[in-house]
Amino acid sequence: MTIIGGGPAGLYSAFYSGMRDMKTKIIEYHPYLGGKVNIFLEKVLWDVGGQPPIHASNFLNNLIAQAMTFEPTICLSQKVDRIDKEEEYFIITTNTGENHYSKTVIIAIGGGIVEPIKLDLEGAEKFEMQNLHYTINGIERFKDKEILISGGGNAAIDWAVELLPIAKKLTIIYRSDELKAHESQIKKLVEHGVEFKLNTELTKLISNEDKTAIARVRLKENDVEYEMAMDDVLVCHGYNREVSLDFCESIAPVRNEYKQFNSEGQCKTSIPGIYAVGDIVAYEDKVYLLVGTFNDAVLAVNSAKKFIEPDATSYAMVSSHNDKFNERNRVILACYS
Ligand SMILES: Cc1cc2nc3c(=O)[nH]c(=O)nc-3n(C[C@H](O)[C@H](O)[C@H](O)COP(=O)(O)OP(=O)(O)OC[C@H]3O[C@@H](n4cnc5c(N)ncnc54)[C@H](O)[C@@H]3O)c2cc1C
Structure with missing residues (x-):
């Protein structure tokens, strides 16, 4: 058979x-x-x-x-x-x-x-072995890290809830003006002071000096572009x-x-x-x-x-x-x- x-x-x-x-x-x-x-x-x-x-x-x-x-x-x-x-x-x-x-x-x-639907940004692929993630395998790795999560559906929000007790800081960005995840999960994150940036998307990944990992990201919030430092980027844009x-x-x-x-x-x-x-x-x-x-x-x-x-x-x-x-x-x- x-x-x-x-x-x-x-x-x-x-x-x-x-x-x-x-x-x-x-x-x-x-x-x-x-x-x-x-x-x-x-x-x-x-x-x-x-x-x-x-x-x-x-x-x-x-x-x-x-x-x-x-x-x-x-x-x-x-x-x-x-x-x-x-x-x-x-x-x-x-x-x-x-x-x-x-x-x-x-x-x-x-x-x-x-x-997973991958980021369509120049050079993104080379960071996959370092600090660009499409899922989490081994949550302890994220202890005391500043994590940027891109996505507003259940996967993004559920991971944020899992990471909440161990991460140093969580920032969630989403390209639309309304999150799509379960309300109770979002409420949990809001109560713990997680920062949400709506109408925001990733436009660039900026590498560290030896080009091995992402040091900063460039974000576009409405029409304003700015840079942000972080330790890890988790992308949950669906499959x-x-x-x-x-x-x-x-x-x-x-x-x-x-x-x-x-x-x-x-x-x-x-x-x-x-x-x-x-x-x-x-x-x-x-x-x-x-x-x-x-x-x-x-x-x-x-x-x-x-x-x-x-x-x-x-x-x-x-x-x-x-x-x-x-x-x-x-x-x-x-x-x-
Ligand atoms: C986020 C998430 C959370 C979940 N949580 C739970 C839970 O808590 N409890 C629970 O009971 N269920 C849960 N589920 C559901 C559960 O995962 C699925 O019901 C289960 O995985 C279905 O198993 P499957 O073997 O039918 O399919 P899959 O798990 O999809 O496996 C199919 C396999 O076939 C392979 N394949 C596909 N096409 C081809 C091809 N043409 N040639 C060769 N290989 C091919 C794929 O690569 C894959 O490995 C969850 C699902 C998701 C997405």
Whole structure:
């Protein structure tokens, strides 16, 4: 089985397909796994079954470790462009020109390829390794720093709230005259004296003497331009989303206006052998959260198993009936004794 997308839905599909004794491959566009969880690594997750409040980065590590249980093949840095079919095999073509052959396909491309909208300012790219950020990975780095945040949506304001207890100073700039984030979050920032500059945008990044980091920024507030010193710049201007995936006409599954794959049940698409899971599938009462991805993964893998082996059981036996787990349990249980 081939899983397209290595986010939560794809990762759990890989684990569960191992439980069903299926040979599995994940193809992921990014050079890393985890999908959208990588956007909110600093968040504490409260709503995942069986988990006490957990840091998203730890949750992601656990999810990846679990997905590796049955040693699936992982192909990173490959974007699946197109799917064709020849006899009983789907042919999955990626942007590297490589073809992957598979009897079943699980589409787990979530919101598509999601990448932050970057600053269109000269030389901005070279500061990305230093003090220009598009998300926060390791909040401690910002302790006692003067931070300029550009953006007025939920992401910008939520990060400001997270940074509030540790930053020395926060300044939020936004190009419009009205912020778009939740009012309660904005109120929190106002109460703590965070400075808001509306109708303001970044026009220039000015580097330090050895040109390794941004020392100052140039801002345009209404029609007035001026410079400001800061330690770090966090840009939250939203994300570009790319959900293109082509199929040869005879095997093109039905998609809705949001490019999601319609499912009538068990995460089956309109094409036998192709399944869709996670944020890219649409059916009545679908839950677009992590817990929803796990349920979809189980349904899709079980459907795929039956597609390949019609006499297989409808779902996997409980953990205690799994021979592979029993073998490993000896090692795990030895640690408890
Ligand atoms: C800011 C934010 C906060 C959130 N907080 C929570 C929360 O607190 N609790 C919760 O339950 N949920 C939360 N969610 C929702 C949760 O992140 C999603 O429901 C979940 O990530 C969906 O997983 P997925 O695998 O379907 O998709 P994604 O996470 O989007 O993963 C899809 C993967 O497919 C890859 N891909 C896409 N196209 C291709 C292609 N053509 N070829 C190869 N690879 C491809 C992408 O690069 C990506 O890695 C949050 C989401 C966001 C954005």
